[in-house]
Amino acid sequence: MGELPRLVATDLDGTLVRQDRSISPRTADVLARIAKRGTLVVMVTGRPVRWLSQVYNQLHEPLPAICANGAVVYDPGTDRVLRANPLAPDLLAEVTQRLRAEVPGAVFAVEVADGRELRHDAEWPVLWDAEDPSIRVLATPEEVASVPAVKLLIRAGRRDPDAFVQIVAAALGGLAEATHSSYSGLIEISAAGVTKAAGLAWFCEQHGIEPAEVVAFGDMPNDVPMLTWAGRAVAVGNAHPAVREIADDVTLSNDEDGVAAYLEDLFELESQP
Known part of the structure; x- marks a missing residue:
């Protein structure tokens, strides 16, 4: 990935969210600053839609979400499910x-x-x-x-x-x-075929974004398809061995704001007071 990514995709629990279920002000601020620059930020999670409010309450603005390990694509602005791939x-x-x-x-x-x-x-x-x-x-x-x-x-x-x-x-x-x-x-x-990678690929297609233009963060085996698909795969420091094995980079742990730290360096963001 020679240029800055057009899209940042991040898992929630164990990656963006700390062990106490909080999102730090630092992390919320970094995501908001990147989004303001025009980079899409997408949450890609195993969580169901009904658990997203716990995250949105800690962010500056709600972010689009790919839920249930890729089965649901959700738009928080309209409270609509844009795509669903259920088991019949x-x-x-x-x-x-x-x-x-x-x-x-x-x-x-x-x-x-x-x-x-x-x-x-x-x-x-x-x-x-x-x-x-x-x-x-x-x-x-x-x-x-x-x-x-x-x-x-x-x-x-x-x-x-x-x-x-x-x-x-x-x-x-x-x-x-x-x-x-x-x-x-x-x-x-x-x-069959429903993974975080498949959900993210559909979302990116709607926005004309190629895999090479995506940086993705994760920590557990359900993140592996997404990390393998993305142009740059980043494991947090507390990640499962299967994730660390396929990652291009490893950042700090979720409790150390690893996603925020990595994005600050990548986008050359100055620290806020």
Whole structure:
């Protein structure tokens, strides 16, 4: 990448967002200054749409977002989903049936309504949104797989995610994409061909931007397709080994504002008082 990028794509959790779920004033300021110069800044995340407000509340202006690992492209200015690539109910039924047979103790949840609602097995551990009325507990496998879902989630107790994702992928046999973005044993499943790279590629095509004109930041295996696609791939210092292996550069950790530090150097931004 000989010139400055036309687009900056960044993962959120573990990359732009600190461990305490905050975005530092420094980071918010750097993103705003770059956007003001005319460079597009896009958030590319595994989060559902309903969790974006926690981020927007800490930024100067809301940024476009590619959510659910590439399945949803969201415009915060109009509160509209511009593109969605869900798993169809018949595919969901087949996938969950296979995984229930292959993975003892498996429990499932699905992100539906373009990620504005979560439906889950009765045994699913509800860690977030516990008091949110948009969560609906569905006790039967048929109900979990009854409507299109932009993401299917599977847990089976606490497992090593790198090993567990291989088990899930083998059971899927190419029917869908399996990845992970945490160390808790949660595996995220999308429709075949749906990745952060695919979502970002569609967004860039709408704006006439080539991969070589993109710098991307990430920290976990679900970021690997995006980082491989982008002209410059940057891992934060706390990144998973799979991300560090394919990155062109490594910056500071998320808690050290690694994305902001890298962009300050890249765009030659002077420090603000």
